[in-house]
Amino acid sequence: MNIEKISGILFIILGLIFIIFPMFSAELVSVIVGVSLLFFGFASIINGFSVWNMLTHFSLVNIIIGIIAIIFGLLFIFAIDALSFLVGLQFYIIGFIMIFFGIVGLIAESRLSKTTSVLILIFGIIAVALAVYSIAEPIYAAILIGACLIIQGLRLFID
DSSP: OOHHHHHHHHHHHHHHHHHHSHHHHHHHHHHHHHHHHHHHHHHHHHHHHHTTTTOHHHHHHHHHHHHHHHHHHHHHHHTOOHHHHHHHHHHHHHHHHHHHHHHHHHHSOOSSOHHHHHHHHHHHHHHHHHHHHHHHOHHHHHHHHHHHHHHHHHHHHHO
């Protein structure tokens, strides 16, 4: 078997786990993100102190980033659902960018037609609504990610 078929099978299994156990998978993602941020934070602090004599400003920024990363790591491990937070944050960013481009396309003389600008604006509003919904209901974000993993796994397995 080649690597794409193996990856496809793993994606399908992971997608099924996300769909069958959405709360467990959302908590697992939070713990993984939290532990990653903890390691990053400690490495950043160590890096900041190791070059303190040469680059004081750079070291101070590294230490501050490390402390913030450790705080967010602990929050993701013990308090915040990282999956809904990160998915919601991505939807917010994408949605606001699309709304901005839709409004600019309607106001300015651009190469985009007015119909395209209206569609971009509508999809931006839908993306912001999905952000609100995914933060409020992390179970559905986990199920959506599971479905996407299964589709990607099938695509990899079939190709």
